[in-house]
Amino acid sequence: MTARPPRTAAALPPDQAARLHAALTESADITVFVNGTAHRLPDDTRDAVVDLLARLSDGDTAQVSSVAELLTTSQAAELAGISNSYLRKLTDAGTLAVEYRGSHRRIRRADVEHWLSTQMGRRQ
Known part of the structure; x- marks a missing residue:
C-alpha cells in the first residue's frame, strides 16, 4: 500500500489566475481531458476539481491530499464474501x-479488492 504525500501547487501568476477565474465564472461546462480523451466526472468529483481550480484562480496556493476508503471488518467481510472471523x-x-482506530480494525477497500483479485487468479 503506497501512500502518496500531499502535493502543493504554487499560486498562479495573476494573469493566469484572472483568465482561469473568468473561464470558471462564464460557464458551468467543465470537461476533463486525459491523453486527448474527454472524461465525465461524477458530480462530487467534478465539484472537488472545480473547487481546486477556483482556489487557484483566486491566487491561492493549493494542496491536494487523498484519503483511503476504510471499511469496518463487517463491511470488508461482506465485500469479500467471507465470514467476519475469517477476515480477522x-x-x-x-x-x-x-x-486500528482505538480497538477497532479498519481495512482499506483497495486492499480487500486486491486480495479478491489474487484469489480469483488462483482459482483460474
Whole structure:
C-alpha cells in the first residue's frame, strides 16, 4: 500500500489566475481531458476539481491530499464474501493490512479488492 504525500501547487501568476477565474465564472461546462480523451466526472468529483481550480484562480496556493476508503471488518467481510472471523484471521496473519482506530480494525477497500483479485487468479 503506497501512500502518496500531499502535493502543493504554487499560486498562479495573476494573469493566469484572472483568465482561469473568468473561464470558471462564464460557464458551468467543465470537461476533463486525459491523453486527448474527454472524461465525465461524477458530480462530487467534478465539484472537488472545480473547487481546486477556483482556489487557484483566486491566487491561492493549493494542496491536494487523498484519503483511503476504510471499511469496518463487517463491511470488508461482506465485500469479500467471507465470514467476519475469517477476515480477522487474514488480518491477524498479515495477509490483509489493517489499521486500528482505538480497538477497532479498519481495512482499506483497495486492499480487500486486491486480495479478491489474487484469489480469483488462483482459482483460474
